[in-house]
Amino acid sequence: MSGVREPAVAGRFYPANPDELRAVIRGFLSAARATKTSPDSLMPSPEPRHTSPKGIIAPHAGYVYSGPIAGSAYAALRGLRGRVRRVILFGPAHFVPLRGIAIPTADAFQTPLGLVPIDCEAAERALSLPFVVLNDAAHAREHSLEVHVPFLQELLGDFQVVPLAVGEVTAEEVSQLIELLWGGEETLFVVSSDLSHFHDYETAVRVDTETARLIESLRFQELTGERCCGFRPIGGMLEAARRRGLRVRQLDLRNSGDTAGSRDRVVGYGAFVVESAEDELTGADRRTLLDVAAKSIAYGVDTGRELAIDLENQPGRLLARQACFVTLHVGGKLRGCMGSLEGSEPLIANVARNAWLAAFRDPRFGKLTCDEFANLEIHISLLSPPEELNFQSEADLLSQMRPGVDGLTLIEGGRRGTLLPSVWRSVRDAHEFLAHLKKKTGLAPNYWSDTIRVERYTAESIGRDL
Secondary structure, eight states, X not given: OOSEEOOSSBTTTBOSXXXXXXXXXXXXXXXXXXXXXXXXXXXXXXOOOSSOOSEEEEOOSOHHHHHHHHHHHHGGGTTOTTTOOEEEEEEEOOSXXXXXXXXXXXXXXXXTTEEEEBOHHHHHHHTTSTTEEEOSHHHHSOHHHHTTHHHHHHHHSSOEEEEEEEOXXXXXXXXXXXXXXXXXXXXXXXXXXXXXXXXXXXXXHHHHHHHHHHHHTTOGGGOOTTTOTTHHHHHHHHHHHHHHTEEEEEEEEEEHHHHTSOSSSEEEEEEEEEEETTSOOOHHHHHHHHHHHHHHHXXXXXXXXXXXXXXXXXXXXXXXXXXXXXXXXXXXEEEEEEEOSSOOXXXXXXXXXXXXXXXXXXXXXXXXXXXXXXXXXXXXEEEOOOEEOOOSSXXXXXXXXXXXXXXXEEEETTEEEEEOGGGGGGSSSHHHHHHHHHHHHTOOTTOOOTTOEEEEEOEEEEEEEO
């Protein structure tokens, strides 16, 4: 790889003068806001989060139109200077028919703010996938990637970029590439996309609000080119987020009618951050989950059926896919416990389902009665994504177990069993915990095999009496 990819839209989409460009970007960042209601809202920015974003989704039109919304996305990256050293930048290919994902042959990306090296090692790894190709034509006039680089230069300082123009690929293929380049906190993903195009203002607000809900709930299969031009890279990012237990949170949602254009034919813009789904729940979030669990059980007592959960207008934290268990007690005695080890659906729906299963489908108990419901205690355990443990022996495994902290899942010969961290309260030590786990998996307490696999997770517990 050699040469420099020269700027194609400097002076048109954004200022060509470096000082003017820096001033414009800083203005967008300082004015960044978050809105969860209407685009006309002047809702203040939320309290800063304590987790580092893994990625953002931001628009790519001319700065006068989309710059304020992009600023809302990039403001979420404050504090990452010196920490992020590699940016994987995805954008739709607008000008060249393209099957696959294209990387330029250049070794640097030029903007009025200077050169950004292309991470050639990461690019070579990407090219190991059959749908990733070298193609300079796909990058020569492409603005969807270029307009993001000055924002990144202003915020991150020294970093390398992997510019990826996305053509006809599946979300699963994009997700495969994301997994290949995932890295650690040194790697950030930026997905470039505008939203709806050329509707009247009211229609655009409605359509873009629907699209934002799809993105926040990780429903990438329902995204189309009519909703967002970058639906393919967005889809790949959402699929990776679902698999990694991350969430996507809306930061801003406006259109060109709110910034610098008429309201007759507008283009929609959204700003989103991809971040850990393990942020501390608010008090309102906890109450909502407990209320949903109670309502699910009450509905089951009355009708015998599961309660359908309306996902519209739910807080983004509760739409994140996260595994959970629901444990029921009556009079201090266990009355049911059911759950899932994988976050395969939005958390709020998972809680409702597992509450119903614990009350009416736990094979150790009969169906919960109306009298029992009146004295019910509900406890919800929210599970972190599992981490597989590497060990050489049973003694090695025992030494890695963290009493009072870890939940463990044992996998052996098609069998799978798990014990929540709360079980530590009823055992003496790690040996007894492991023995109970083996029994739960259908194995003898003294069983051992070199093929045993163990995953650990942590759990946040919330609960109350009804």
